[in-house]
Amino acid sequence: MVKLESILNFPLLFSSMLFILLALVLSVYKLLTRLKDASKFHRIGLLFLNLVFFLSFMGLIIQPHYNDSSNRISKLLIQDDLTVMKKLDKDEFLLVSSLSQLGQLSQQYQLKFSSQILTEPEQLQLKSPASEIELIGDGLSETQLAAFDNMRLNFVSAELKTGLISPEWLESIWLGNHFSVKATLQTSSNGIFTVELVDPIGQVVQQLSLRSNERFEMSSTPKTIGNHLYQIRIIDSKDKIVSNETIPVSVQRSTPAKLLILQSSPSFEVKQLQNWSAENGASLFVRSRISQNKFVSRSTNLELSIFESTKGTSLSSRSLSLYDLLIIDGRELLSISDGQIKTVKDAIRDGLGLLVLVDSYLVDNKNESLADLLKDFPLSPLEQQTESSIVLVKSETDLVNLSNITLPIATRPFDSTNSLPPSVIPLITDLQGRVVVASSQLTLGKLGLSIIQDTNRLVTSGRRQEFSLIWHHLIEQIGRKEQGSQLQARNPAKRFTINQLAEICINIPMKTPVKAKTEQETFRVSHSFQQADESQHVLSFERNPFLSGEFCADFWPKQSGWHQLLDNSLSQDNMIKENLWFYVHDEDGWQADNQLTTLLATKSRIKRNPSSASRKGVSLPISDWLFWSLMVISSGLIWIERKYWS
């Protein structure tokens, strides 16, 4: 039903109004003609009834409003407890947050046509215009609160839900890496709760006992590639599961690195490194010095062209540009010429990683051309042979302790006597925090120094996994970065939820100069293969003018589960790799965190309550029942008059 002012914009209705008016005029004319001999009272009465009928009919169509100047307060309940439906007052409305809730209400209360259930906050003003809104329950998100701009809001918050809040985890990791989940436990009681991390097949991999507001971290290493769903369960003291959240993790194989290894003599260390790298798909070129001017080299999994350009004794910038990481021991580094050192420096500047395996020779011998390169790394000899424990430093807060492993070190730890310059980043420390492997950024590339020795021992003692973890960490951190696509959800929750609008942004590497093409790129979004129809729909991404390589689009997920972003652009390069997966959560997921988000948004909005709170009257519609009643009564009386009186 539309208002009067919009009728002119709607030709069909306008013509209907015109038709009704014409019908009225015709009726009146016929009436007067028929009753020209009747009494005045009769004619006026009948005329009145016709007028009432037509006016009420038009009233039903036009829906006139009246201005109510009293201070009306409408209450909006936002909560999961649907039993309040039974006790709602006439000025109270229930906002359902999901279709499942709506279905539940329909089943339980058969309230399909109830006017007190809202699916969007904007409907409140339509159903019960008010000058002040009272929000009761979990609060509204920022987007939803926009419906109440320039209105005064009051908020009565609900009890905090038991669950996890402020979760953090990486949704996409490489095979062999562990993923860690950090979150805070929020409960309404003070008891001890058990938090379990459950793997994709339902086995508990880690268990913690926590109290409310304790932040925790749990980690696990997925066994294979693919899209996996871990769960975090919260169990109370009565062994009842109070919350179960899904942690989606997509595990992919990383792009194998290309390694160039130069060693002053054949060693077990490089042998094991070579074996592990080659078995896992990396490409290698290993050059070993067997005499002062003689070398033997061996390449594995290397393209012939790269092999041809690398073999030989001299390093060229072209050959170095083909590799991701150069690993060299100290003695060999001392033996290469100044010209080659410069070539290596230039290559690092262009993105190559250099990892120097420090030995006693490097410590004892000084080289002018190397002094500049190694100036940030204080090397001092060890007084006696020492072993160090191993803690991988993935970030400031992400440390991986390889328990029960100790390896010999060649020199004193880097920060044992002096503090390291800020440009130097620790990559591996011991349990006491002393740095044994560090790196520094040199323009686009990185220089890393490692004083740990004999990691090959780990392989021979059966700790192959730890060996692979150490070297994977070093190659990843020091080697040349890969330019790839990354995807993220831009909303406060940083995750996608079914039936909730989110902005999806993707970073695409720009390898070639920007061509003159349209501002929009089109990418398909495909739901996971579990659906037989493999339903797909298209998203149009717009380029972010402030950040090159970033494209964003609004995304309204209609199905939960894993989704894949596929490239549908017209450009020849496939800009998105096939393994760009993301997960859409169910509406019922992360309730505590969602509640916290809405509570904070609402409280923030309350603080900003507009001073010019609208206390003037509101426009209210006249009830339809009035018009229907008048129409029925008047038509009935007209019929009676026609039947019995004419």
Place this chain on the structure above:
Amino acid sequence: MIDALLRQFRFRKLLQIFISSFIFALMVLSINHSLNSHFNGSLIVTLAFLLPYFVFHLRKYRSISKSNLLEHINRSYPDYEESAQLIQNSVHSQELNILARLQKQKIEDKLDHDIKSKRFSLLYPRIRWKSSFLMLVTTLLFLSYGTETISFIQVMFQNRQLAGQTETSNVSVALKEPKITSSKTLIRPALYTQLKSKETHQLNFEAEQQAKLFWTIEFSNSKLDYFYSPSGQAPQKMKRNGKHFSIEDVATQTQLYKFSYQKDTKLIDLDGIYALSVIRDRPPKIEIKEPKLNLIEFPKSSTAEFNLKVNVRDDYGISDVKILASVAKGSGEAVKFRDKVFRFTESEAKITTGDAPNSLRVSQLYQRHWRLSDLEMEPGDEVYFSIQAKDNRSPNNQIAKSSSLIIRWLDEEEVEMAAEGIRIRFVPEYFRSQRQIIIETEKLVQDRQDLSIDSFQQTSQDLGYSQSDLKRKYGQYLGDEFGEGPEEQFGLADGYHGGESMSSGEANTGVEQHHDKASTQEDEDDHQVSQQPEIDDHSHEHSLDDSPTNNNDRSGATELIQKFGHNHGTIEIAPLSKRDPKSWMKMAVNEMWQAELHLMVSEPEKALPFEYNAYNYLKLARQAERIYAKRLGFEPPPVSEDRRLSGELMAILEYDLSYVDNKDDTTDSILFEKSFHILNTFGSDSLSQLEAPQTKLFSKLSHRLVELSGERPILIKYAAIAERVALAKTTLLKNCDNCIDDLRSKLWQLLPAPISQPGRLLNPQPVRLDQEKRYLNSILNESIK
């Protein structure tokens, strides 16, 4: 006059058409809008309906002509005497005869009168106001509530359609494919087992090895020929006995089987893959109850006698038990050995009926008293006993042999031997090693859901007993509890099992690990460890007695040297670890206590951490007991960097080699990984068909799991699921709700811990590399200037 009437008629007709078209248009629009939310679309559809409707009714409007009107008046009013058409303008008065002119005049007057008296109002096209109003109200109501009504009708219709389809498909399936309506399998174990025959109506069942199996099956369609197809063998035609079909086979190994029927010349498989699990007859287990130690020494003056008590257990029966003795006389090169065979003098049999399969039902206790003098032994001689037991398996008995007992009658001149450092590298068949206990505990934890409660508890307790035995064995070495005889006894430090693979994560039986190119792990480890003598932080004790120098040096130089030099007394010998082996072993035994406790109360998950710790401590003990002996001989001076690699190496060639590492794709881990990936992608409710390579993969998986089920019977269930997936070529299996999820879970368990890859890190902020390079170059150039 007639023209005015004609206009009136036409106007009325037009009004009628207009009103009815309008209401019709509204109705169509409201219905369309309910079905389709796009207003523009609904409008177009409405116009499409409206146009022909309007055109159709417009024909009636056009048919209102003067002549038709006059004809209509003639029909409606007899008093016009069929003469109304006379007043048409086309008929001029001069052309008419007198009668016609008179009639025309009369008609004109009449017409004029009737028009004025509105007599013709009854002939006007009627506008049905009431029905129009009702239709309008109905349309408005439909606009408000039509959507829900249509949805409701649609849902009702869909439900009825689905129900009809399901019935049709059920009926059609029933007609097309025969099914097994009843089955009975008679299992007749081999005679030697002395077990009774049993019957089962399940097609997935267990049977003893070499049991005869007799299937009797009834199919829904008894007119066809049916075949029995065990996996890896040719199909066998079943014998028809009226409505029933029978076949017999012998249970030799765990396998899958299915049934098929013949249609034309083809064999079509029936839905269902079944698993036959075979309970193997295991060799007897021998446990020497007394003496508890493996080495007993009798002093010369003692009475050299002891009791030998042995418990022999078997699945079904023991046929023979012998004592093999080998007496060694003399010493050095003059030693002579004399072998004899003895029998036990007493025995006591006990038969238990374990509920779980694979339980050792038959147990016999044997004993005999020995005097060394009866063996014609003298002080200085030794005798080695071992027990050999045969079970009653027919036709080929299985033989088990126990560990050896060494009985030594000491000569008084002989020095008491220190048993420390003696290592005997053999694995008594009776004892599991710590590594084996870990492997079997991990398997038990993984198979928990697949085993019955009794079976689970029994296996856990069995592992607990093994752990207890192992703990006792190591305890003997430590001299904790089990001293026998007048002198302190020293056990043997066996339990070290050389050649074991020590990598963690290999606790999955039968899973082939990728061949380690580092080859023999322990020897290389030893070699490397031996190259680097461990230097303590001087916290360990130095015994002053070990010092080769005496304490007569008053200058204190010796003490200084001893304090700061790394002198372990014997210069050339230095222990490797900080602790002696006994401390590590004591710690290992402590952990074994805890592990045993949890295993006995059927908590293998809690026992695992203790088992791992015990294993680690045992490894450390093994390393600790090794002694590093420095090579004696010429020590060349260290080579300076200038002289290094400067020798004549004319014969050594430089070379460049290129290899391609072909990763072995046939390993179990690759097979499990690929299968898991497919199941994880498709899930259990996907209608997508598997492609040929994927189907082949599952077939291969099924074969491999059947092979592995020999060691781990529980895997046969998953082999059957894999086979079903391969045959159905989809992951949507009928009558098997959780099968795909179960298979997926088992594959996840079988996968080894992943190895990190040598990969590159993804740059979170991708940049235009060329742009950045240009920028950096410009900065550098500026700085140079």
